[in-house]
Amino acid sequence: MALADTNSVITDRAASAGLRRRRYAADLRLRIYGIAAITVAIGMLAVLLGTLIVGGAQAFVQTHIRVTFPVSAEWVKADDPAAGNWRNVVRDGLAQVFPDLSAAEQREVVKVLTNNAQFFVRDAVLANPSVIGSTITLDIPAADPYDQLNKGVITRDTAEENRRLNDQEIQWFDTLVERGLVSKPFNWGLIFNSNSRFPELAGLKGAIVGSFYALLVCFLVSFPIGIGAAVYLEEFAPKNRWTALIEVNINNLAAVPSIIFGLLGLALLIQTFGLPRSAPIVGGLVLALMTLPTIIIVTRNALKSVPPSIREAAFGMGASKHQMIMHHVLPLALPGILTGTIIGLAHALGETAPLLLIGMNAFITSEPGGVMDAATALPTQIYIWADSPERGFVARTSAGILVLLAFLIIMNGVAIFLRQRLERRW
């Protein structure tokens, strides 16, 4: 209105200068809001990652204690070594380190090593039976309390009665440190061990393999079905009320809370079809149901983004519809489809709720041998660990999350790589 007033040009000029200033100010404000929002988001991410790294870093190393075990023929028979009394072998090994302890103390000092130390010794001897009658030197993981002591989680300043380890036990450990028997190498067990009740032994192998099988099933089911559905909807289906309804429902399906898919899996797959509980096949099928709408939507978008000129060119050459789709449209849409599928699978990899409902949070100490075996998955494993009381699992939970995040980043990285690499310009 003020601008329309032609009587006072000077006022108008001043007014328009003011208006301009306000416009620039608004620009500036918007930019500041944006920067602030991004800072907050990055800050939160940094806090999350920082917490995880600080908390989980310790789980990536594991305290080991080097002990030389005398494998006496008294306890281990050369003709049947598996049946040997390995517990005594372990006791003897520690007795050599601490020769002047009473029998009761010797029973206690054994607990410096992990509870499963005898099996480590057994497996080592079985792998190399020639050592029977002589000695074998092994690095055995320390039991969780000693591991925590070594990592400084259990401090000596704490009053003895509030400590997991008493002064005597700390002194034994110190002795081991003095003799240079304690080491802290990278904890390969975190990746290559299966789950265990003992934190020092617990690893993610079972969960990784379980997740792999579940994702494999998920991919094998959702990829072909998703592409098939998308190709039909995009290229063949007539545009009418029914296809519109289907389209709306596919979009809705993508928004359904994942736990409902879990319930569906439980009711339909396990109870009705009698598939085994906790098995990756059930998990994979449930995740496939969840991923399917994403893949359909992504594929349809990828198909849509293939320029019509390519379709026209194919038709103009006398290609049939099938040839047009298979020779031209799908190859061009493939990078987009693959990218979307990988991101969908990454999403499925992190999905927890439906897996909990179909029992993929079982305590399983060996990796699954196939899709029908009981298994856990990475997120459910993290869930189990987060629920465990032992101190060692706290760090392992964070470490597990970091491993999961690493897998997600790798998958997304592959998606980005594929998009950059395969995307064609036209």
Added chain:
Amino acid sequence: MNVMQQATTSPIEIRTPKMPAMEGRAVSVFYGQKQALYDVSLAIERNQVTSLIGPSGCGKSTFLRCLNRMNDTIDICRVTGEIRLDDEDIYNRDIDVVELRARVGMVFQKPNPFPKSIYENVAYGPRIHGLTRSKIELDEIVTSSLRRAGLFDEVKDRLNEPGTGLSGGQQQRLCIARAIATRPEVLLMDEPCSALDPIATAVIEELIDELRENFTIVIVTHSMQQAARVSQKTAFFHLGKLIEEGHTSDLFTNPKNKQTQDYITGRIG
């Protein structure tokens, strides 16, 4: 010698008595309820360039797309009347549309080579129509098509490089090579130069003139000058109707119809 000449020339003489290569008779096109083309009857003369001109939405592209049934890809499109190619109605049930498009090739407005190698682009048509029995034959078709399109010398060293890496004019000539690789009788061009610079346009126009020897060409163009330059016959469409057709030189110096005159001289009609 004389006998042989007679033997070879006589079939041509039978064909040439001015039988048009294609002929539309009372062609009407409907998109759903909307009629886009009204009773168009137009003969496309053999080995001539016929240009279709008219303002946007006048139905010239629609008519062009009827000639190789590209309109079939639009669900709501309905065509009445008949279009004859060598005395067959191409909208007859017996006509296979895939085969028809091999006989009536098409070049589009925007150069649209497939994102494949130059060789694959040209080889695609012969391959899907099974025109060759051996790799050598296919090589020969690719070479001769590229040569006819005046592109061979420019790309002979990089036949395996992507066709999309060529310049716009080269891409369009690649599309022409691709279209003539199926040895069509008629070549349809839908504004083939609208995305090209004047020099590339001139090269294509020269090419069109050369191709006329072997093909019958129908070209839709927005550029009246282009229609005047390349075509022997011109048809002017307006609001879905064929207003005037005739020899290009007549139509551009002395149009019979006032609407044609207003359009070609750039007056408000």
Added chain:
Amino acid sequence: MATALNEHIVTSYEDELINLNKAISEMGGMVEQAITDAANALLKLDHKAAQDVRQYDKLIDGMKDRITEMAVSIIARRQPIAVDLRMVVTAIQVANDLERTGDMAKQLAKRTLQIESLALAPKFYNGVKHMTDLVARQLKSALDAYASRDAAKAVDVCAHDDEVDLMHTSLFRELLTYMMEDPRNISQCIHLLFCTKSLERVGDHATNIAEAAFYLETGRQLGQDETQRQQL
């Protein structure tokens, strides 16, 4: 009759064509004036007027150059087609014919200056007067036909060209007779013979302009049959 044309979408193009048309009309007016003035100067043996006509021819020449430039510029920048193309091409033709007509006026003026009598003998006067009137009428009609795009009128002009030729032939005989009658007439009659020749040429140029008008309107060349049909 000419159909009214719509305006061009590009108004500057429209303006250029209008200006070209205006220039042709203007030049037509100038040439008509020159011919009339020259004829009057001849009939009255007015040497001053004849001098003016000679001066005037320079302006006409300049006008022709201007029209040619305008037409070439329109062809180069607008690529006129159909009726516009005919308009521009005939403009060049007409300007050329007009310039030649202007030259004829100059010829008349030059002859006028060379006749050393005080007045034309009345027996010469009538014939020359008739011819100048007829030629001026032809020129005017041709220019009218061009300006109004009147094909019928253009055909009419062409049909009347024979009259000019006939009149020229009869005047030629007449002047020849006078020369044979009395050798003292020879000098004046020779000059007048050249003048009638110039006037006959003006008639031809008028026919050319009429033909251009016919082509402009119909897009066809004015053939023999067209003229004859008109005459019948």
